Amino acid sequence: MAPLRSLEKDYPLIDADFQGFCASHGILTVEDLLIHDLHALLAKADHLPRPERFRQAVNQVLCIVDGLHRPWLNGIELLRRTSDFNRVLSTGCGGVDSLLNGGLQEGQVTELAGPSSSGKTQFCLLAASTVAAMHLCCVMYLDTGNSFSSKRVAHFVSRVLGTTSEEDNSRSFQQAMSRILCCAVFDIFSMFALLHQLEAKLKSQVRGSVGVVRLLIIDSISSLISPILSGSGSQGRALMISAGALLKKLANEYNIAVAVINHTVGGENGFPKPALGETWKTIPHVRLMLSHDFGSKACHVSILKHISLRLESALFQAPGASTRFVIE
Template sequence: MAPLKSLEPEYPIIDVNFQNFCASHAIFSVEDFVLHDLYQLAAFAEQQPTSERLKEGITQVLNIIDNLHQPWLNGLELLEDSLQNKQVLSTGFEGVDLLLQGGLREGQLTELVGPSSSGKTQFCLQTAANVAVKNMGYVAYLDTGNSFSPQRIAHFVGQISESAFNQTKQKIIQKAMSSILCHSVFDIFSMFDVLRQLEFDLRSQMDRGEYRVPLLIVDSISSLISPVLGGSGSQGRALMISAGFLLKKLAHEYNLAVLVTNHTVGGEGGLAKPALGESWKSVPHVRLFLSRNRGSNICNMSILKHPSMASGKVADFQIEL
């Protein structure tokens, strides 16, 4: 969804006066409308000299929101889209790729759940390196905790291109590193801004065949969402669902494989379970659980949820300490 200002060229009713009225009620984007009490907003509009035009603007934004819903697609159309447009991206971990029948699928939001120090960030870094080296396009990497390490990325790229001659290997490393676009985000509103800009770039540049981003990584999504879930209000939950909707929309419309990480919290009987609660549970297409024995470099990955595979399947793989 877009900032209100960006809608003005196509919808003149959403002019500066309307934008200023909305800004006075902390509404700056289409998402903000979803979270706002629209009856109250309409009541405030009634008190303004240009009330009729303001109410027309509110109606226009609501129409835009309605048009965001995807049309019905039949099973054959969905199958053709999956076979023709959605590739599978290798993670670079043989055991994981075997488990997932090739790796991360474009068009899907995959959530990697695991406790602290289980290897989630390293999995993200090596997957980014592998996609970049295979020249599949750019990798968009949203770093929420200063955990992105260009040195580790360069190391992984070097390992992947180990068989190349030194001069060629250096070129591979340089090209791969320039293909990984990292952006630091520290709150959910900054993430929305970055994702809106990414969507704008994808829409404008993919039409010309100049730009391809097969992989989007958010490490970690839970560190952005958890702070807004506190309290008894519903705003935090609405923001969480909006974030999930936007990530899945990007995955589907622009053929991205979206990988997000999530931490764990204590569950029944002391067993670890994914954070963010039941409302988030239905958002990812795929949920994977990652664990690692303390002091060991052997990780265990199991399928918690998958649209085409049975839950409970497990794979072991090795990471570098």
């Protein structure tokens, strides 16, 4: 959702007076307004010179939000969309691509969960490099923990292109490297701002042309969401839901692949499980669990969830299917 001030040009009710009153209550964005107690806010607005105009402005914001929801689609439309846009992006890791029937699927959110040093970031760097070098498409990489390594990416890009030097100055190498757009993000509000910028870019790009954004990676989503879930308030949970809804919207409406990293917490019988709880569990279309084989370079990946499994069981592996891979 956008800052309230960005709506004033197209929606005069959301004027400086409305924004000022909202700001005095810590409301600067549409997200802030949605998670606020609107009944309490409207009660306070009754003391304003023009309370009815304030109510109309609040209704205007709610109508804008309602307008963002996609219309109902019938079965034929859904089937046509699946046929038209069911494309996958190779990750550069043969074992994982085989497990996922080709790689990361456009239009879906894929979660990679695992403990520290399980290969999550290395896998994402390889996937970003492969998409940029092999598919000739742009990748937006949101780095939340200073884990992005340009040298590692250069190594992967050189390998995908079949060159021998990470210092390759060839045109194809330079172009591939320039297609990977890395942004440092350290809080969820910065992430929202960047995702809205991405949405504006996606609206203007022509599908199928060289250089369009086809992969979004967030490394990691849990490091942005976990801090806001502490405490007993509902604000953190509401922001998590908003973040998940926006990621699914970007994936679905603009047909890009979204990959997010999640850490793990203790589960039943001490076995690790993805963090962020049951509410977040419904967000990803695909959930993968990664781990590192003790005493070797091999990583292990298994499917926890895949939205297409029941629909296309002949094509996809069942939940629990797994493989090993090594990223050199």
